[in-house]
Amino acid sequence: MKHSSSGKDEEKKARKSAPVRLKDIARDMGLSTVTISKVLRGHSDIGEETRKRVLKRMKEMHYQPNFAARALITGKTWTIGLVVPDLLHPFFAQVAKSISAEIRGQGYCLMITSSEEDPELEQQEIDQLLARRVDALLIASAQWTVESFRRIEERKIPYVLIDRKFAGLGANFVGVDDELVGILATNHLIERGCRRIAHIRGPETSTALGRAEGYRRALAEHSLPAIPGHILSIGSSGDDRGEPGGFEATRKLLAFKARPDGIFCFNDPVALGAMRAILGAGLRIPQDIAVVGCGNVLYSDFLRVPLTSVDQDSSAIGKRAAALALSLVGAKGTVRPKTELVVPRLIVRESTLRNQK
Amino acid sequence: MKHSSSGKDEEKKARKSAPVRLKDIARDMGLSTVTISKVLRGHSDIGEETRKRVLKRMKEMHYQPNFAARALITGKTWTIGLVVPDLLHPFFAQVAKSISAEIRGQGYCLMITSSEEDPELEQQEIDQLLARRVDALLIASAQWTVESFRRIEERKIPYVLIDRKFAGLGANFVGVDDELVGILATNHLIERGCRRIAHIRGPETSTALGRAEGYRRALAEHSLPAIPGHILSIGSSGDDRGEPGGFEATRKLLAFKARPDGIFCFNDPVALGAMRAILGAGLRIPQDIAVVGCGNVLYSDFLRVPLTSVDQDSSAIGKRAAALALSLVGAKGTVRPKTELVVPRLIVRESTLRNQK
DNA sequence: TTGAAAGCGCTACCAA
């Protein structure tokens, strides 16, 4: 330190190695804080000479701007909030990963919270993120109502829904074309010669509805009957969903008099449960029953019977959702909500490799 | 609004529905901001009557404190930073999930960044989190050197290493007892009658070193020879690690004249690669070669050959790391660094179910 | 090109 500091500042430095402030650099160089601040932000009206000197000294002193102070004035936190129903689910993990990668380069950080599929908890987490004044919010919602979104809108914070959308809510949305998912999967089973195709659908989300709708349309287009009892739903509470849900639903299907010869499962964990039930009953996959999942979860290749699955391109969903959110942050005034649908792709594996009839 | 507001504030309200401030509530109720602030923080010297009234009005007006302003004064951001090498890896996803759950109830949010196994990127991400003044840092490091940790220490921000530790660094650490992992896995193979046990180890991390050491110790204790060439390492760069790395390493092992009859793999993805190589060569698991993985990754039950694996209890690791970090945030002065080791557990499945000799 | 002054929303400190 070349220049003298006030007693208060000295004391502060001593007590706990407090981070360097603009003021410290200013005093050290005999300049004003304003000048330093301008250099920091690349402001134009600073002498080239001064700028270089300041920049150099900043590095030497390991200066890092205080985001809180900056946010207090500018209102920008350089933080994006993400709410997912479950971080452990590979789909959401992949989405989080690609969002993170997309915003990193732009100077943003990601606050991730998990709702554990609980609407109430999700509500709280959204409130937390709003209180922290994130610049934008990305939400894969477990909500039944649109109330919490209204709250976000009041705050005028841009938000993008991921994966699950809500009818009658003019919100930005990025997800897969779920109806197409259902059509791809069902058509494939039909092509493989299946004629009694069942569907194990998910709980009441747009995703589940869309896939079920695609399934119905595909059947109808091939003039196949929609056999009553061939659409089952897994539970929406904790243990019923995923693998155990698929197992239970399939057991019911197997007991059915018109036993299906193909099953389109809402997602891969459900498909795993279905396969366990089928193999456990002494039946063969795909000869007796073919199975299609959705999500193309990691390691599908290594399963007991490698699983045919519809890939949702979760990486693209994350990337596009992040890009959309950032564009909204930069935008002035209200922008018309956008919907971006990613095109699903069928990955064929052994679980549907049977002779066509 | 019962009371009059200044022109400036009025203007602000109009321009953009700005969030409610303490000042707004104060003016509305004819009290001072200090009083409101005290109520907000549960300060004792406030009349019961006033307190209730204020609390009620706060709710009505949807007041949410501004974290930036608060952080500026108190120095607390109520944010924990987490750096992982890969969010998609189920181990780190589970760790993140349980950290998130653990700190949620205490009012903290989690900033998650991914280093993509790149030490340089990790350095940058740590800097980002430091600049944002997180209250504590949790790091599963991809680093080779301890330089970036020194930087954190300078800042006096508490940090906890997860999963991978560093010799000669007096840092807090929470992870699995890796040597025990190696011992459990290897002993199990020995008990199952394997006599030529190979190990496919990971890149130069404490985790890989510990597991390899446990493997060696178990062999030595059973007076089994450590056959040269029976320890292979997967690459550390992108595509070589994980499944493809395990596949390549196993191909080399199979070509070996003293072909192993058991393989202990660094982690489950590597084990998947190993199984693919073994089955692809027309050999049987576990009859010809038994395989043990580590991590007990999701869906191990549903693999072509269900995989015996050492469970690291990633959930406990996350939970304990978070608890440790929070205790450090609250602590006054320097605390002696703590190491917490979680005890691994062997989960036996088909990939090692062979007759004992 | 540079800097003095004001103030972002809140809390700490002390006086009333």
Add this chain to the structure above:
DNA sequence: TTGGTAGCGCTTTCAA
């Protein structure tokens, strides 16, 4: 029990 005042570290505005 209540509130005035000062200031956290920074940016904004405007004058020099």
